[in-house]
Amino acid sequence: MTDRPVEIVSAPVDVVIVEDRRETADRLARAVLQLAQVRTCSIARSVREGLFELSQIKPRAILVDLGLPDGSGVEIIRAAQAADWPCDSLVVTVFADEDRVIEAIAAGATGYILKNDRPEEVGRNLLTVLEGGSPISPQIARYLLNLVPQPEEPKDDGLEIRLTAREKDILRLIAHGFKRQEVADKLNITVGTVGTHINNVYRKLEVGSNTQAVATANRLGLF
Template sequence: MTAAPPPTISVVIADDQRMVRAGLRMVIETEPDMQVVGEAGDGVDAVTLTRRVRPDVVLMDIAMPRQDGLAATRALLAAPHPPRVIVLTTFDTDDNLYEALRAGASGFLLKVSSPEHLITAIRVVAAGEALLDPAVTTRVIASYAGTPGPQPPPELAELTPRETDVLRLMARGLSNGEIAAALTVGEATVKTHVARVLMKLNLRDRVQAVVYAYESGLVRPGQ
């Protein structure tokens, strides 16, 4: 009996540089479970195309003509049944990355990332998880988070001490395995804590948890 083929992850690439789009397409389409279903060279076309083809994942550049990737991300994620968005960044020049996280992007991908990292990122995000690269995410959050209010939000009191520890470590960009090692517990236990944190704080994923941790004052820039 022939096994059923794996489900295909559909991807839209939004970047104003044609060579970048071509390189991303070439890497993605070497994978049997992935398919590029469209390309866009600016934010307006990215929104129009994405709404038409309804991909699983959008790779979104920030600096694009007509409408930048930040505005396009907001437009897409404000609509019902949005795709997952990975922001493409050059890291040092994109000052709007923190706002992209607040808009609901599922993570960052450096344009100089390896093909293996690209493929992993797409699979992680398509599966409903968030991509938190400590080398990018925590620096961006720390740089662009607003000044925390003097009083923590009341819902923080709903977390147990261990759940609070887990949230702090998530805010540093640690994976479940790294959190488990830091707290000397099993990874399954960490997954349970993460799920409870998201549920209690009404957060969609780990990216929102990181933003929340900084904006609430639980974690401060530079810690």
């Protein structure tokens, strides 16, 4: 999800980071504050503090670690989801593994941040999500492909999507590690077309982003 061209968000925004490990939190805060669009960045170290900051600051985005001393960050993500102002929540994870991302997305998160990513990447990912982008990773591509019913073993849980051959090709290449540009080169199409195809796949799940797609899958009881 790091390879999407990023447009500049004009209005300055407030960001809250909920992370109990001090050094990690500081590093993320520095990465976030590097962005010109970010006005303030406060740090909370527990669920209680996070909820308090959320209600006080009313941030545009909140970065949440799930394993907090007094509970799970999922609670904060839910609160942000229910907020009456637009607030994107991003799960802060070490590995961006499917379990963590899906758990957060089920709660309403709209993206993820790798704790150990380079500061520029952290900033870029945050911006992508703020702009309503549809990031994708090999893990998520693989997951989407698994939703396509196999002719020899029909899924009986009702959840399935129909993909065109081209869409399947794109997802398969992404799952096999190819970057957006490489996918475009291999298939002789533009990067923009690749993005369009991915968006089409998301639309087939009747959602606007891959993260919500996974959330839908989750609601339908796939996990």
